[in-house]
Amino acid sequence: MKQLILDTLVTGMPLVTSVIGIWMIFRLREDFDLTVDASFATGGAVTAALLVKGSGVVPAMLVAIAACGAMGLMTAGLHLLLRVPVLLAGVAMSIGFYSVDLAIMGTPSVSLADGGTLFSGFANLSPDQADLATIGVLSAFVLTVLVGLGLFLRTEIGLALRASGVNARMARSQGVNVRVLLCFSLVVANGLAGLSGCLVVQSDGFADVNMGTGTLIAGIGAVLLGELILRPTGSKLLRTMLALLVGALAYRFILVGALRLGLPATDLQAVTALTLVTAIAAERYGRPLLSLLRRRITTIGPPSRAPRAAAGTGGQ
């Protein structure tokens, strides 16, 4: 069990920032941006290529994140200038950047086993301690992003961003430049997916051109799972941010658990798909069931609670 949790955290934490990026488009904009598949891989590829050339960790990561942000800008450009739907623009990007990533790395996969990564310093610790140290470093990144985004969304600009995804017409009539905010969210979302890629290649010790495949789908599964567990609503940002963290880790937990149960790695894609479908089904049908149960409980429950429940529904 301990190993299961450690594995979940070590492999799950780096993915949280990509889940946050996917959420920014999926929930804040109600759209699907497949560019994240590409930017996740590109983030990894650029980091790996630079680290192999002997560059420092910080510049390598900064360059990688900037490159991925630029990819978001390209998707935004395709969408706004050529009027291609975001989903299609993302498809074009994810296919096109496969070749770019290959060119960047020179080979389909690059090993970072020689050190020089964020986590190289932990090489001579015991495996458990190395894991804990790795988790500590990863958590620092994840918490910074979560807290930063949570605070940002509370600002005037952040509120405008949330509004523009929910009701663009209304946001415009309040003076919000919806197009600029769309560019902004695509840049940030892909930058965050890129950060994920950076962290993954360094903690795994290698980069692979195919590593981005399925990032969007897994991310959406994680978002749904988190929402299922914590049920955040629009203005409850703390809860929303927590739901992202919990969702990403829970999603990973299921995959790691399946592997531990002896499932061959080749079946993982099927587990991913199943988890996603289950999360959607639970979202759709689980909620009415749960609220039905809750109503049962409140009506059976102590009489003092009944008036409060009645007052709560009276306002709707």
Next chain:
Amino acid sequence: MLTLDDVRLTYNGGTSAEVRALRGVTLTIPAGEFVTVVGSNGAGKSSLIKLVAGEERPTSGRVELDGRDVTRLPVHRRARDVARVFDDPRAGSLPELSIEDNLALALSRGQRRRLRFAVGGERRALMRERLAVLGLGLERRLADPVGLLSAGQRQSLTMVMAGLRDPRVLLLDEHLAALDPGTQRRVLELTTAMVRRLGCATVMVTHNMEHAIDVGDRLLVMSRGELIADFSGERKAALSVEALVETIASAGDAVSDRMVLREEAAPAGAGR
């Protein structure tokens, strides 16, 4: 002051689906004037509103706000001067977000938005003060999602939102349409009180002839993309629902039941 100079608006120009929604409207509304607009379905009332809001651009003609040509400005760049309440209560608010978030968004209408918290103590106090005027108890529910509110509560909220930052022009397009008669009366009272306080040029589109006559300083009748009548002062005060319906019907337009409030007011031309 709002000025329209011979504005024309053609949808789907050059195709078989071409619709000439506005055919040369010239109009000046000085600051502080409250104008009501009536006309049958498809007369071009909403098109006129959209044109002023910037949602549509005229095929020809000019739109000016306080003498400044805004004809080509997009919606978000006019928002400082133009406040708008939509006919659908859902259209004018963000259902998933809280009442205070909705109000905070409107508090920054047309302002430069910054990296400071959208909802703070000072702003909350202002929000409570403005909501308390409604008498709906919304000032105690700042954190509730707007989706929980009834249509009337929501429309009252969007009225408050429109008045948070003084606009030059207030646009109300059938903003009472989704409300029951009692709530209509309350929101209409709120509207007149707000217009008086703001002192801006106000355009209110309605299908309710009594409202059109009772409130405001001036009444415009539209038909097939043109202004066909303009009543103000004593002529407006002397108007009856029957006479107004007759004006619309005489232009050859069908008068819907919705327009005729009292049954005995139904004129001969009502069924076309």
